Amino acid sequence: MIENNLLAEDKKDPSYHQETFNMFALVRIQAGKGGNRDQIKNDIRAIEEVLTARPLEPHEGGVQKEFDTYALSTLKLRVKLPAGVRRDALAKQIVDLIDDMDGLTVRMHTSEPAHEIREEEEIQKKYKRGHARKKKRLIGKGGNRDTGGGKGHTRPSMKRSKSSPRGFGGLEEKVKIKIRPTSAKLITSFEVQPILNPEIWWEGDQMRPEVRHRLEEIAEEFIEKLDLPNADIKDIILTGSLANYNWSDYSDLDVHIVVDFKDIAEDEGLVKKYFDAARGNWNRNHNIKVKGYEVELYVQDDDEKHTSTGVYSILNDTWELKPSREELRIDKVNIFKKARHLMREIDKVVKHYNRGEYSEATDLGSRIKGKIKRMRRSGLETAGIHSAENLAFKALRRSGYMGKLLDTVGNAYDAQKSLAEQE
Secondary structure, eight states, rough: OOOHHHHHHHOTTTTTTEEEEEEEEEEEETSSSOOOOHHHHHHHSTTTTTEEEEEGGGGGGEEEEOOOEEEEEEEEEEEEOOOTTOOHHHEEEHHHHHHHHHTTEEEEOOOOOOOOOOOHHHHHHHHHHHHHHHHHHHTTTSSTTTSSSSOOOOOSSSSOOOHHHHHHHHHSOOOOOOOOOOHHHHHHHHHHOOOOOOOEEEEEEEEOHHHHHHHHHHHHHHHHTOOOTTOOOOOOESSSSGGGGGGOOOOOOOEEEOOOOOHHOOOOHHHHHHHHHHHHHHHHHHEETTTTEEEEEEEETOOOOOSSSEEEEETTTTEEOOOOOOOOOOHHHHHHHHHHHHHHHHHHHHHHHHHHOOHHHHHHHHHHHHHHHHHHHHHHHHGGGGSSSHHHHHHHHHHHHHHHHHHHHHEEEEEEEEHHOOO
């Protein structure tokens, strides 16, 4: 049994109640995949928060079994718990990362030291279901029927004893993984903060003068270099997470330059495309940071509606729309459900590319890009920047999956065209 031994072991470890915990996972290893046991341990130890990983032997309460097409192995992991992250959320994240490894599937897991995890094969479940009925039939015969045998004996229990083989007793754990983020840091990046970012704001809600002057200078220089007639700046605003309570290490300074597109040309759609291309080039070619946060420029028509719940006028040094922490609700469960589905799809694009299936990678990748774009637009239109759809997009970007998708689709297209030219 894992129970007493592991609980005692955890109590001996002074770091257990501080910032680490034990986690146990029953892993199914497909034959011919996943490498040998040492390679599997090394792969799991490479997960950021996992400090150690080792098989839990049968005498310790673990399972180590070999079958024709797969093996079962109980692993004990020592896991570092970052501040502000729940143990169960981090355990689920680690399960997801193991599931992503080639040939590995987590059948059951627990992060509670006194829990024993077990594996039931279908044949064991079948016998377990019919046990009470068969026992009742057998002991209901003979002179001592309905008793345990002999005068004075009471009717025995219909249940299997605790010493029964695995699958017929003990604690069984069923795990339904709802959130599957890619890192503990990514989980906490969607937490609602108690205050506005103190690097940007002072005295609670006033922008720091040095920040305001620098952002104003950057925006004005951008417009001046475009050398457009009648491109008068109506306002310069800060929006996004750094103008709200959901800022994190991933945040950018989202600076919007407000102009009247009609002053530039009659075709406002063409003007928007021009500004989008210009600011895209600027953002790619510059890495300007203010207080450690990268500056992202966007040119906005003065008729464009705000989707943010926090908008600060840099030119007027005042709030146009002041955020409210009480009204900010982040649905992290829904965010990661949406993001996780798209991550799996992006992984399929990468697999196509790695197999040399460039056309399939390009087609699937393009469809996913369109799907993400539509998802984000729908979320912004219906619930604003804090919608699960928009934040799922941010989760993809923060985890590196958006970059992976764009790079893979671009590389697949180049490889596809190169092959066509060679043919």
